[in-house]
Amino acid sequence: xxxxxxxxxxxxxxxxxxxxxxxxxxxxxxxxxxxxxxxxxxxxxxxxxxxxxxxxxxxxxxxxxxxxxxxxxxxxxxxxxxxxxxxxxxxxxxxxxxxxxxxxxxxxxxxxxxxxxxxxxxxxxxxxxxxxxxxxxxxxxxxxxxxxxxxxxxxxxxxxxxxxxxxxxxxxxxxxxxxxxxxxxxxxxxxxxxxxxxxxxxxxxxxxxxxxxxxxxxxxxxxxxxxxxxxxxxxxxxxxxxxxxxxxxxxxxxxxxxxxxxxxxxxxxxxxxxxxxxxxxxxxxx
Amino acid sequence: xxxxxxxxxxxxxxxxxxxxxxxxxxxxxxxxxxxxxxxxxxxxxxxxxxxxxxxxxxxxxxxxxxxxxxxxxxxxxxxxxxxxxxxxxxxxxxxxxxxxxxxxxxxxxxxxxxxxxxxxxxxxxxxxxxxxxxxxxxxxxxxxxxxxxxxxxxxxxxxxxxxxxxxxxxxxxxxxxxxxxxxxxxxxxxxxxxxxxxxxxxxxxxxxxxxxxxxxxxxxxxxxxxxxxxxxxxxxxxxxxxxxxxxxxxxxxxxxxx
Numbered sequence: 162x163x164x165x166x167x168x169x170x171x172x173x174x175x176x177x178x179x180x181x182x183x184x185x186x187x188x189x190x191x192x193x194x195x196x197x198x199x200x201x202x203x204x205x206x207x208x209x210x211x212x213x214x215x216x217x218x219x220x221x222x223x224x225x226x227x228x229x230x231x232x233x234x235x236x237x238x239x240x241x242x243x244x245x246x247x248x249x250x251x252x253x254x255x256x257x258x259x260x261x262x263x264x265x266x267x268x269x270x271x272x273x274x275x276x277x278x279x280x281x282x283x284x285x286x287x288x289x290x291x292x293x294x295x296x297x298x299x300x301x302x303x304x305x306x307x308x309x310x311x312x313x314x315x316x317x318x319x320x321x322x323x324x325x326x327x328x329x330x331x332x333x334x335x336x337x338x339x340x341x342x343x344x345x346x347x348x349x350x351x352x353x354x355x356x357x358x359x360x361x362x363x364x365x366x367x368x369x370x371x372x373x374x375x376x377x378x379x380x381x382x383x384x385x386x387x388x389x390x391x392x393x394x395x396x397x398x399x400x401x402x403x404x405x406x407x408x409x410x411x412x413x414x415x416x417x418x419x420x421x422x423x424x425x426x427x428x429x430x431x432x433x434x435x436x437x438x439x440x441x442x443x444x445x446x447x
Numbered sequence: 448x449x450x451x452x453x454x455x456x457x458x459x460x461x462x463x464x465x466x467x468x469x470x471x472x473x474x475x476x477x478x479x480x481x482x483x484x485x486x487x488x489x490x491x492x493x494x495x496x497x498x499x500x501x502x503x504x505x506x507x508x509x510x511x512x513x514x515x516x517x518x519x520x521x522x523x524x525x526x527x528x529x530x531x532x533x534x535x536x537x538x539x540x541x542x543x544x545x546x547x548x549x550x551x552x553x554x555x556x557x558x559x560x561x562x563x564x565x566x567x568x569x570x571x572x573x574x575x576x577x578x579x580x581x582x583x584x585x586x587x588x589x590x591x592x593x594x595x596x597x598x599x600x601x602x603x604x605x606x607x608x609x610x611x612x613x614x615x616x617x618x619x620x621x622x623x624x625x626x627x628x629x630x631x632x633x634x635x636x637x638x639x640x641x642x643x644x645x646x647x648x649x650x651x652x653x654x655x656x657x658x659x660x661x662x663x664x665x666x667x668x669x670x671x672x673x674x675x676x677x678x679x680x681x682x683x684x685x686x687x688x689x690x691x692x693x694x695x696x697x698x699x700x701x702x703x704x705x
Contacts, residue, residue, distance in 0.1 A: 201571035202640075261456075278451050307478065
């Protein structure tokens with residue numbers, strides 16, 4: 162693996178100074194580029210300063226690779242300018258859509274996995290890679306719905322995207338856990354089948370149990386859901402799946418992802434140390 | 448239309464569907480998990496608006512603001528993926544919904560929150576060298592055209608003390624009961640990387656309007672004193688120079704690539 166990138170942290174504005182001063186070996190930071198697509202000002206200056214001391218990853222959330230439309234050239238150009246400015250070590254996006262007919266729906270919305278949607282995703286991934294002159298990593302989604310339109314298994318679908326576009330994958334282990342719970346699948350089986358050779362990055366995050374919302378407006382019954390909320394510390398089950406992956410396939414650049422209810426920087430560093438211990442044990446195993 | 452396009456259309460329709468009635472929704476929207484997407488999309492939009500309008504939040508309280516935002520969000524979907532841009536016309540929306548809040552000054556206070564965001568994210572450009580301007584002979588100075596910095600914004604509000612209301616709530620200061628209920632102007636700049644604000648008279652705003660229109664300093668001064676005859680021009684000009692109002696390089700005023 163890239164020796165510069167071991168375990169990284171999601172960079173939040175409240176941690177800028179600590180992030181700037183942090184010196185842990187192999188530490189890197191990840192940001193959503195959409196938050197830095199501004200003409201100038203202190204936000205970009207902060208990011209430039211962090212970049213001058215640490216490797217950076219751009220984790221895009223809005224290119225909408227899964228929409229049945231060509232990528233927005235202006236949005237792609239904006240991302241390219243940031244890539245040129247920051248020279249990130251990693252660039253990633255999601256197997257999802259979020260823009261449609263000129264409107265932005267700020268979430269990672271699901272696509273039916275069909276041969277037609279595969280063609281569209283591959284085309285969009287290729288356009289993105291061509292524009293950025295580098296391979297990108299595609300993240301596996303969190304699932305909350307059973308879609309009868311799926312004709313492809315997700316692992317096969319991701320494998321086909323990799324084979325046809327030459328992209329890499331971002332394995333979000335919390336998404337695997339959340340989706341497996343919500344859809345009644347086996348998370349360990351998903352991890353074991355994941356195309357490990359293509360994994361450029363791993364995400365670890367916390368989730369929330371939605372059992373408190375039993376009286377939701379839909380009135381629909383069913384087991385409680387897990388939500389990929391990124392507002393909690395990483396759950397023990399997710400740590401175990403992480404250990405399973407790195408023991409089987411080796412360590413990868415790993416991100417501690419936290420987007421809400423941001424704790425003290427030290428708390429994130431403690432989670433980072435835990436991830437490092439797991440990766441280190443896997444590296445030194447016979 | 449492809450089946451994937453139809454899926455997007457159905458999904459979006461279901462995201463914004465309210466209650467029963469109306470067109471039938473796709474089967475997947477009846478699953479409990481669909482609410483996760485519905486809630487996330489609406490909450491993210493409301494959170495973004497609330498974050499973009501912190502002074503309105505403080506003035507009317509979070510619960511009420513989120514109700515107003517919820518109504519806005521249902522009418523206006525984001526079109527820009529940069530959520531800092533979301534709600535650029537929120538002040539106009541507040542104007543249209545004034546019957547609900549009966550706070551006539553609220554839209555203009557929202558305009559100052561928006562102004563702050565614009566100044567905060569405007570292009571970087573060094574300020575003009577104050578000493579260099581000071582060394583220009585008075586006659587030559589009168590014919591000089593200065594370029595307004597891309598991060599300078601100003602506005603005169605004729606009806607209410609908008610700047611004082613905004614500033615008091617933005618700085619979380621004490622409200623002074625002796626505020627005169629009259630028009631006020633504001634100037635925001637970013638001279639040293641951080642957004643700064645100050646009061647600006649009607650003449651100062653007219654002066655800056657004229658400068659932004661590309662006229663000479665003499666003609667800008669004339670515009671300023673026409674509207675505010677008592678304006679102390681020298682003092683005002685010195686203050687604008689040191690506030691970071693003018694750019695060193697006019698090329699900075701080219702349209703932003705973003």
